[in-house]
Amino acid sequence: MVALHTGWTGHSPDTLMLHCSLARHEALLPLAQAAGLRAVLPDLLGHGQSPAWDGKGDYQTANLNAILPLVTRPMHVIGHSFGGTIALRLAVERPDLVTRLTLIEPVFFALATGTDAMQAHRATFRAIRSALSSGDPDAAARKFHAAYGIGGWGALKPQVKQAMAAGMPLVLAAAPAIEDDIHDVAARLPQVRVPVTLIRGEICQPIMAEIHETIARVIPQTQSHIIAGAGHMAPLTHPKAVAALL
Template sequence: MSMEIATRSYGHGARQALAIHCSLAHAGAWRGLGAALDADARLLAFDLPWHGRSANWDEQGDIHDASTAMARALLTEPMDLVGHSFGATVALRLAVERPELVRSLCLIEPVYFAAARLDAPERAAAYSAQSQALAGMIARGDRETATRDFNRRWGDGRRWHDFPQRSRDYMMERIGFISASAPFIEHDCAGLLRDGLLSRATMPVLLVEGDQSPDVVGAINDAIEKRLPDARRAKITGAGHMAPITHPEPVAEAIRELWKVTQERVDLRAAD
């Protein structure tokens, strides 16, 4: 596919961070968190393939490979990575593949269902049934029902008809992205869960979740945490899956704590 990548920047701080948004969104989803971190960092956000103003996916190859290639092209120097949902799975993959370029890693509700299925199949069972039902709707061409159902489970709490028509149309046009992402997020097609590969991500890692999120989110974070050398957790009170949009300030505070740890490590190495 074309590597045409649309980007936006938020903030004026000294840290350089790369932000990767969730499915059915775009780089503008980081506006609130960027404002909350304005003095701390400059967030470089980009539109995933088939999203925003980036190139459409030509449906050749794997969508997670294409998304990771886009992010990799922007990771030109050591940066802090912040990813949400699908974007968090891309950030995790980058941290494994290019750890020398990732100073710290913040994963906000990574939808790496393959990890939960491996470690806690009983906690992933409800999601598996929902995923199969959603795939059936998409395959039948019932995009509106599929998108409405997806947003009910993974959205920001708004009812479907509270979204502007333009937003509903945007999400319905891209709902096939959910099925297309299944080879990685549900079946680990890149094999990151095998052979201890996640242990290559040695940088400080923060796993974030909302306390109103589905139980499978906690199972995913449990599975990822135990495979990483240096991970910690944060739970956002009152938040669901869309915490960086609905609760940007507490998410930003958790990220600042991660960056504080990261800087302390840098200072210690410099002192040695």
């Protein structure tokens, strides 16, 4: 995995920043710079300059294993969206490497099981899976962007649309970990002992509010924040507001 650094000179980084699906490390650079962080920012597998995922085993696990060599000391771990689910799992499985967690709309959908929001989420992703399985990755990407992207699909550059369509299999590959919780992370969340900061956009998917409420309920040392006027991509659209909470 490729590791890229920003915001520090002459000192080891003390922060790990994990981006969302269909993005790359540059997506978190504005936040790192606004907060003045000494951070290491890897590209997830199949993203940016990192190698493609080989399709073996579980996608979240593959990313966790690729990231671990970068965590050379206990760090503040900041994760956005799918990156937030990796951050949570790191805190559960390697608590010795995490001093603090900041989770920006972590898409750990399993935490909303049994809610109306989960039913709406499943309907959205059924349509995405159907489009992809029928050989229409563009339609799958368009539906995913409508729920979790920035702005209108029509305003995106053709190369951005193509990249998103190509990356949709990775979005769905995350399902066993984040929808089915095959690693039993939910049951182990009360073991998290470090401070946790939750950040979500005011204009978020209903399931994100449910996920945040569950995390705040089971991890007592959690502080929750809402960024006014922001959506799922708050680190990109409102980096200064997010940085102020760090």
